Amino acid sequence: MALLPDRWERLGRVLLIRVPAGLAEREAEMAGMYARVLRVGAVMAEEGPVTGVARRPSVRLLWGEGTVTVHREHGVEYEFDTARQMFSKGNVGERLRMGRTVRDGETVVDMFAGIGYFTLPMAVLGSPRMVHAAEIDTEAHGYLTSNVGRNGVEDVVRPLLGDCREVVPRGIADRVVMGYVGGTEGFLDVAMEALGPDGGVVHLHEKYGIEEVPERPMAAIEAAAADAGRSARLLSWREVKSYAPAIVHAVVDVEVR
Numbered sequence: 001m002a003l004l005p006d007r008w009e010r011l012g013r014v015l016l017i018r019v020p021a022g023l024a025e026r027e028a029e030m031a032g033m034y035a036r037v038l039r040v041g042a043v044m045a046e047e048g049p050v051t052g053v054a055r056r057p058s059v060r061l062l063w064g065e066g067t068v069t070v071h072r073e074h075g076v077e078y079e080f081d082t083a084r085q086m087f088s089k090g091n092v093g094e095r096l097r098m099g100r101t102v103r104d105g106e107t108v109v110d111m112f113a114g115i116g117y118f119t120l121p122m123a124v125l126g127s128p129r130m131v132h133a134a135e136i137d138t139e140a141h142g143y144l145t146s147n148v149g150r151n152g153v154e155d156v157v158r159p160l161l162g163d164c165r166e167v168v169p170r171g172i173a174d175r176v177v178m179g180y181v182g183g184t185e186g187f188l189d190v191a192m193e194a195l196g197p198d199g200g201v202v203h204l205h206e207k208y209g210i211e212e213v214p215e216r217p218m219a220a221i222e223a224a225a226a227d228a229g230r231s232a233r234l235l236s237w238r239e240v241k242s243y244a245p246a247i248v249h250a251v252v253d254v255e256v257r
Helices: 021-038 088-103 118-124 138-150 184-194 215-227
Strands: 009-011 014-017 042-051 058-066 068-073 077-081 108-109 128-133 157-161 175-178 200-211 232-244 247-256
Touching: 009 068, 009 128, 009 247, 021 042, 021 058, 021 200, 077 118, 077 232, 088 118, 088 175, 118 128, 128 138, 175 184, 175 232, 184 200, 184 215, 200 215, 200 232, 215 232, 215 247
Parallel strands: 014 042, 108 128, 108 175, 128 157, 175 200
Antiparallel strands: 009 014, 042 058, 068 077, 200 247, 232 247
16 A cells, blocks of 8 residues: 555546556556546556647556546636646646736737636636637647637637747737746747737746746846837746756746836
């Protein structure tokens, strides 16, 4: 019993679990036991990090059938394929925060929307005028579009398929969400262009050494703002989750004028 994992992630009907090395030969038996106790339809083994621009998870089906699920969180429903799209429950607090942060009547640009990680809580829990949600991966965009309908926010969300550099509207946003880690700073010029004439708020996500926050991201944002003839002021920052000792996924909230 000491070898059995005591931590797992449940996403609707699918359970994600890491298989201890000592149980590799009995992984199917173990998965079946967890499925019966927790009453799930499928059990997936987590085998590595999320990879690529499409944010593909490294998982393997251990037990059951079907990898598509519907995960419910704070009144929002997310349908997706757990074998093809990532979903971090570690970001639950940030998803809820964005739903509570967006202001009535705002125009929002979500540059890396995925299946609607931040777009949906903003649209469902907040009252924006419009959320322009860009996603480069065709499969994720398909789920984004269907999730917009599932949550009844077709009049509030405009899904955009393609590279955000090409499809994000310019000069209209009150708020820009950059909910991606791994080279996000390289898209700050697009964020500046997306903001309206009076500016707005940029939410920059990235992995940093804990001692680098907020100075390093602020330096990048200030440089991008200066290049665009704008100024930047730090509003707040927070640790979304820890990746490794002294490495964090941080989000920096910055007012740009």
